[in-house]
Amino acid sequence: MHSSYPAIAPQSxxxxxxxxxxxxxxxxxxxxxxxxxxxxxxxxxxxxxxTRQAGNDVVVVVSAMGQTTDDLIALATDVSSQPGGREMDxxxxxGERISMALLAMAIRDLGVEAASLTGSQAGILTDSVHGxxxxxxxxxxxxxxxxxxxxxxxxxxxxxxxxxxxxxxxxGRGGSDATAVALxxxxxxDVCEIYTDVDGVFTADPRLVGTARKLDEVSYExxxxxxxxxxxxxxxxxxxxxxxxxxxxxxxSSFHDGPGTWIKEEAMEQTVITxxxxxxxxxxxxxxxxxxxxxxxxxxxxxxxxxxxxxxxIVQNVSxxxxxxxxxxxxxxxxxxxxxxxxxxxxxxxARGVDVDxxxxxxxxxxxxxxxxxxxxxxxxxxxxxxxINISMISTSAVRISCVIAADRCDEAVQSLHDYYLAEGATE
Amino acid sequence: MHSSYPAIAPQSxxxxxxxxxxxxxxxxxxxxxxxxxxxxxxxxxxxxxxTRQAGNDVVVVVSAMGQTTDDLIALATDVSSQPGGREMDxxxxxGERISMALLAMAIRDLGVEAASLTGSQAGILTDSVHGxxxxxxxxxxxxxxxxxxxxxxxxxxxxxxxxxxxxxxxxGRGGSDATAVALxxxxxxDVCEIYTDVDGVFTADPRLVGTARKLDEVSYExxxxxxxxxxxxxxxxxxxxxxxxxxxxxxxSSFHDGPGTWIKEEAMEQTVITxxxxxxxxxxxxxxxxxxxxxxxxxxxxxxxxxxxxxxxIVQNVSxxxxxxxxxxxxxxxxxxxxxxxxxxxxxxxARGVDVDxxxxxxxxxxxxxxxxxxxxxxxxxxxxxxxINISMISTSAVRISCVIAADRCDEAVQSLHDYYLAEGATE
Numbered sequence: 001m002h003s004s005y006p007a008i009a010p011q012s013x014x015x016x017x018x019x020x021x022x023x024x025x026x027x028x029x030x031x032x033x034x035x036x037x038x039x040x041x042x043x044x045x046x047x048x049x050x051t052r053q054a055g056n057d058v059v060v061v062v063s064a065m066g067q068t069t070d071d072l073i074a075l076a077t078d079v080s081s082q083p084g085g086r087e088m089d090x091x092x093x094x095g096e097r098i099s100m101a102l103l104a105m106a107i108r109d110l111g112v113e114a115a116s117l118t119g120s121q122a123g124i125l126t127d128s129v130h131g132x133x134x135x136x137x138x139x140x141x142x143x144x145x146x147x148x149x150x151x152x153x154x155x156x157x158x159x160x161x162x163x164x165x166x167x168x169x170x171x172g173r174g175g176s177d178a179t180a181v182a183l184x185x186x187x188x189x190d191v192c193e194i195y196t197d198v199d200g201v202f203t204a205d206p207r208l209v210g211t212a213r214k215l216d217e218v219s220y221e222x223x224x225x226x227x228x229x230x231x232x233x234x235x236x237x238x239x240x241x242x243x244x245x246x247x248x249x250x251x252x253s254s255f256h257d258g259p260g261t262w263i264k265e266e267a268m269e270q271t272v273i274t275x276x277x278x279x280x281x282x283x284x285x286x287x288x289x290x291x292x293x294x295x296x297x298x299x300x301x302x303x304x305x306x307x308x309x310x311x312x313x314i315v316q317n318v319s320x321x322x323x324x325x326x327x328x329x330x331x332x333x334x335x336x337x338x339x340x341x342x343x344x345x346x347x348x349x350x351a352r353g354v355d356v357d358x359x360x361x362x363x364x365x366x367x368x369x370x371x372x373x374x375x376x377x378x379x380x381x382x383x384x385x386x387x388x389i390n391i392s393m394i395s396t397s398a399v400r401i402s403c404v405i406a407a408d409r410c411d412e413a414v415q416s417l418h419d420y421y422l423a424e425g426a427t428e
Numbered sequence: 429m430h431s432s433y434p435a436i437a438p439q440s441x442x443x444x445x446x447x448x449x450x451x452x453x454x455x456x457x458x459x460x461x462x463x464x465x466x467x468x469x470x471x472x473x474x475x476x477x478x479t480r481q482a483g484n485d486v487v488v489v490v491s492a493m494g495q496t497t498d499d500l501i502a503l504a505t506d507v508s509s510q511p512g513g514r515e516m517d518x519x520x521x522x523g524e525r526i527s528m529a530l531l532a533m534a535i536r537d538l539g540v541e542a543a544s545l546t547g548s549q550a551g552i553l554t555d556s557v558h559g560x561x562x563x564x565x566x567x568x569x570x571x572x573x574x575x576x577x578x579x580x581x582x583x584x585x586x587x588x589x590x591x592x593x594x595x596x597x598x599x600g601r602g603g604s605d606a607t608a609v610a611l612x613x614x615x616x617x618d619v620c621e622i623y624t625d626v627d628g629v630f631t632a633d634p635r636l637v638g639t640a641r642k643l644d645e646v647s648y649e650x651x652x653x654x655x656x657x658x659x660x661x662x663x664x665x666x667x668x669x670x671x672x673x674x675x676x677x678x679x680x681s682s683f684h685d686g687p688g689t690w691i692k693e694e695a696m697e698q699t700v701i702t703x704x705x706x707x708x709x710x711x712x713x714x715x716x717x718x719x720x721x722x723x724x725x726x727x728x729x730x731x732x733x734x735x736x737x738x739x740x741x742i743v744q745n746v747s748x749x750x751x752x753x754x755x756x757x758x759x760x761x762x763x764x765x766x767x768x769x770x771x772x773x774x775x776x777x778x779a780r781g782v783d784v785d786x787x788x789x790x791x792x793x794x795x796x797x798x799x800x801x802x803x804x805x806x807x808x809x810x811x812x813x814x815x816x817i818n819i820s821m822i823s824t825s826a827v828r829i830s831c832v833i834a835a836d837r838c839d840e841a842v843q844s845l846h847d848y849y850l851a852e853g854a855t856e
Binding site: 038041042045072075076078079080081082083084086087088090091093094095097098100101102103104105106108109114115116121142166 | 469473506507511518529533534570594
C-alpha cells in the first residue's frame, strides 16, 4: 500500500525534553526491517544499551526479522490449502520468538542484563480472533519484576494469548506498534518510541513531494485522521490507544539519532492543515440505478459485511427520478468479492448494474484547525480543478476532506495541494 | 558421532499385536529429517491420519525441521559471543513451534481435527538447566482435554518449562525422544513409536556390516547398554524412562510401513550377544607416571568435572614401582579442555605427563545373556587378536564389554565380532 505523511507548521519550541537527566521508563519498538539480520540486531542492541546506560529503564518490543513472516506463510501454504487461524498464529509467533531472543543475546553481549518474554509471558491478553486479535488487557507483572531486577526486557510484538482458550493469538497489521503503545500505557511509561525506516511524520509523502517537511509534533487527533487516510507510518489503532492513555509517542528513525515526530495531546501551535495524505490501495465499486427506497443500503452493506469486505468511503448521490447510484471503496484485494456480492443483489435490488474501478487514489487534507476555517473544502476542489483533476467521490469529517480521483493523477494532486497549503510561503 | 546398532537372534514369534482392532492411544515421534520440508510434513500428516482413522487416539511429538536448529545457532553466534542459556532456549524452541504448527495444518487439511501445543502448554515441567534440562513432571491435562475432543494433538519435542522461573527450557540431545516416551508414560499410552531414517535397531551398523540384521525385539536393558556404547538410534535417557514406566517403544522407519524394532521388558528369547556397537566420537587421554597414592584420581576427575568435561571410560593400570597410568575417554570436543585441565595438575600430582589420542574407536559387545556365559570377554579378545587388532583400554559391565582400539581398525573389528557372534550360522 502506498502511504503519505502528515504535516504541521515548524515549531519555534524544540522537542519536549520528556526524558533527560532523571530516570525514565522508555518503551522502544523496532520493526522487521530494523532487525532484519544479525548486523542490524547488533545495531539495535547498541541503541538499547545507550538508552539504558543513560539511566533509563527500557522495555523493547520487536517484530519478526525481515522476511520471516512471509517465509512462514509460504510454508503454511505449501502444507495446507486452508491453514487454520489457531495454527497460523502458533506458526507466525515463532518469528518474534527468534528476533527477541537474538536481541536479548546481543544486549547481554554488550554487558547489560536482558531477558525476553513472549506475549503470553508478558501477560498480553487478547480476544479470540486469530490473526486479528485485539488486546483486552495487559498483566505486566513479569515485565515489572524483570525491570526491578535491573534488566532490559524484550517483549514479542504482534502476539498475545486468549485467556479463555489459552491459545496464542496474533494482532494483525500494525500489531507490534499496538503492543508497544499498550505496554507503555500499562507500565506508565514516559514515552513510547516507534523506530522505523523513515525520519518521522511528514507533511506529505517525501517520495512524492520534494518540499515535504518532517513534523516536530502532531496531535493524536490529526494523526488518527492521517493514519485513516493512508499515512502508513503508524496505524490508527495504536494512535487511538496512545490518545486514550495519554502516552506520548515518538516516531523516529532507527538509522540515526536525530529527533523524529512527537505525537501527543495537542501540537503547540494549531495550523489549519496538518498534512496531505494519499492512499492508492483501494478500489471503487459503484452500484448503478438503485431505487431510492429505505433499506436498500442496509441490504447491500449487510451482504458485504457477511463476505468480510472492509468498506471505507461510502457515497450515495441524491436521487434523480427515483433512482440513485451507491459508490464505495474497498481494499483492492476485496474488490472481486465485493463485486460478486453486489452483483448477486442486482436483481433483488432492481438495480441496473455494478461497475468496479481499481485505478483510483484517495487524496485527503487533514487538520483539526479546519474546524474553525470554513471554506477549506471549496479551496481544495478549486486547486484540483485548476489542475483539471476530476473528483469522483467526496467524503468529509470535521477534520478531514477526502477526494477520490484517478490513480494516475494522484502525484500531481498531492503535490499541488501541498504547494497550496503547506509549502514555505504557502497561502496559509 | 558414528553409531552402531544392537542385535538379537531372529524370533519365531512375530511383532506383538499391541494395537490392532481395538482403540489404543499411540504416541508417535518424528525427528527433524522426517519433517525437513513441506512435502515430508505432508507425508507425516498422511501417516498420522491413517493411524487416527484406524480408530486410535494419536499424540504426535515433533522436532524442529531439518536444519532449523543449526541455522538458529548460527544466528545466535552472529549476534553474541556467549549466548545465554535462557535466551538460547527461547530461540531454539521457535524451531518446534514452526514444525508443529505446520504439521497440525497439514493434518487438518486432510480432514482430521488437530491442534498443536508447546512444551509449556502441554505441561512438560523440567528443572532449570538451560540447554540440558531434565523432565521432572508432566501435567498432561490439556493434551487429554484435546484428545477427549477428538483431536490429534501435536506436542513440541525437546522443550519444556521450568515451573520456578516460568522460563522455557530445552532438553538437549535426544530431547524429542525423551518428550515422546515421557508423554507416553504420563498418558498411559499403549505404545510409543519413534520414527527415524533407519528401519530399526540392528545387530551392528548396517553401513559397516553387510550381514547386520534388523532386530524384531530388544530388551530395555540391552538397549540401554547399546545406547551407552554408541548406538545412536535412541538415547539412554529415553530407554531408561520407557523401562521405568513399562512403555513399549517401537523404533521404525518414517519412509515405509514395515515393522521396526520393539523395545520392551524382555525379548522373547534370550541370546548371549544382542549386538555389536561402536563409537568413534571419543578421544583418549592418558596421564603418565602418576604416584600410586590415595586421592590422586579424585583430584584429577574433580578438576575435569569442574571444567564440565564428560568422562566416559576410566582405566587405571595396576601400579608398577609405585607409579601408574590413568587413561580415560572423553568426547572429542572436550579433548583439549581435558588435556589442559590434566596438564595443569601434572606438577601438583608429580606425574610425568599427559598424552591425548583422538584416533580411537570404542567397540562393544552387548547382551544380558553374557551374565550366564563366562568367557565372552576372553573370546572377544581372541577374535580381535586374530585380526591383529591391538586393545588399548578395556572396560566391562555385567552385560557389556568395551575395548578401545585404533580408529582405523574399527570397521574390521566390528565386522569380525559380528561374524563371530551374530552372523547366520555363527558360533552361538
